Amino acid sequence: MTQHTCVLCPVLRRDDSPRLPDHPPACEGCRGRLDWQLELLPKLHFRLGHDEQQPYNDRWYAVVDAQGRLTGERRRADPLGALGGAGPVRAPGGDAPVTGSRERSTPARLDRVDLAAPARGATVRDTMVPAVRLEEVRVRVRRYANAGGLIQLRDEWERRVQRTPVVDEHGQAVLVPAGDQVGKVSVATVLRLWCTDVRDALWPRHRLPLDDVPSMVAWLRTRLWDIVNEFEAIADLAGEIRVLAGGMRAALGESEPRPQPLLGVPCQRCDARSQIVAHADGYRECTAPLGCGRLYSPREWQEWMASDEVGQLLPGGRPGKRGTGR
Incomplete structure (x- = not known):
């Protein structure tokens, strides 16, 4: 029997080996991680528009x-x-202004303004221009040369770059983006496009949510299990959600904090010890090669740490009393 690895592990866990999911096409850890990434988007988006x-x-x-x-x-x-x-x-100064002086920089962070902008009806696209193929060729060039006082014509070979238009099987020119657009597409615009794609592919008769980030994130999260199971472009969706969260952190001057391992703490599902890491936002994840991938919410982790089972397994009492588990 052929076993397929998780389709989300290469996107959400790029530094680790893909897991074998219990419920294909994605493992439970990546399902929880995608939901966790979606939950972060409204919080980061709110901070973009409200200076702390x-x-x-x-x-x-x-x-x-x-x-x-x-x-x-x-x-x-x-x-x-x-x-x-x-x-x-x-x-x-007393001098007259000089034409061509450097312009003053904008007082606002443009990346923050771009990401926090409202949703547009369509994405901003580059200007499309005909594609060309660049090839190096040798051409013969005739030049006049002075040879012992006599002017003679000589043939010389030079290297030139030849531009050949690219056409498809029907003889039509292939168009490519010119790359003349700058800036970032807003978070609301990206979410709007994904909500539209998901709705059209899975629920054509459903109504789309409002254009604000919290409403679109809530719409995706309530349907997340079915989206992971049935939406063909789920890996692309998860990758772009991860990029959105990272882009907003970068605009806020932050980086994704490294998870801290919890030594000696067992997992509720697989009983593996020292495989759980603590994330900065309060979530815990059973990770590494021996882990099962379970993601604990702050409430679930608090309940697990307060259980008698954990108190009996860990020497010296629960880790919360030593400051390592909570």
């Missing part, structure tokens, strides 16, 4: 002289310290 306030430093500090001795005076902290401090203010 930095703590204001209103403390007083003692003033010292050049030799480091206290002067008896006190000063308040920089009121703009939370914004990076007050920078030098340029005074207006």
Whole structure:
């Protein structure tokens, strides 16, 4: 009997070997991880459009002289310290403005603006231009040359690049993107396209959700099990969800935190120890070659750690008392 590996492992667990799923085409761990990635999108998207306030430093500090001795005076902290401090203010110059001077940079992070933009009716596409094939050829060129005071014609061979149009089997020109578009497609636009593709493929009579990110994520999550089982492009969908989460983290100046292993903690399903890792958002996952791939929500993990079974297996009591399990 042929056994097929999980179709989502190469997308969501790229550094590990694909698992054999109990319920093809995807293992339970990747199903939970995809749902977890979807759950993160509205939270990250909300933070893109709402700047987080930095703590204001209103403390007083003692003033010292050049030799480091206290002067008896006190000063308040920089009121703009939370914004990076007050920078030098340029005074207006007396010279006339010069054409071609460098433009001032935009005050906003354009990647954040792009990702937080509302959903468009269609994606922004590159200008389509005819494709060409570049080939290096040798051509013969005749040139006049001075040979001992006599002007003679000589044939020389040179290398040139020949541009050949690419056509299909019907003789029509093949069009390719010109690559002249910049910026990022908004999160809402990407989700809108995937919701439309899923609806058209699986539920043509269903109504699409609203265009806001929370509504579209909720629509996908309530149908996620059927989408994983029946939607042919589920690997592409999962890969783009992962890219969206990573792109929003990058726009917020963050990186995906590395999971921390929980040594000695057993898994509720497969009983493997030291195979569970803790993610920064509170989820726990049974991973590595010996793990079964189960993903624990914060509530499920708290209940498992409070069970008598865990207390009997772990020496010295539950890991929550030592600060390693919660």
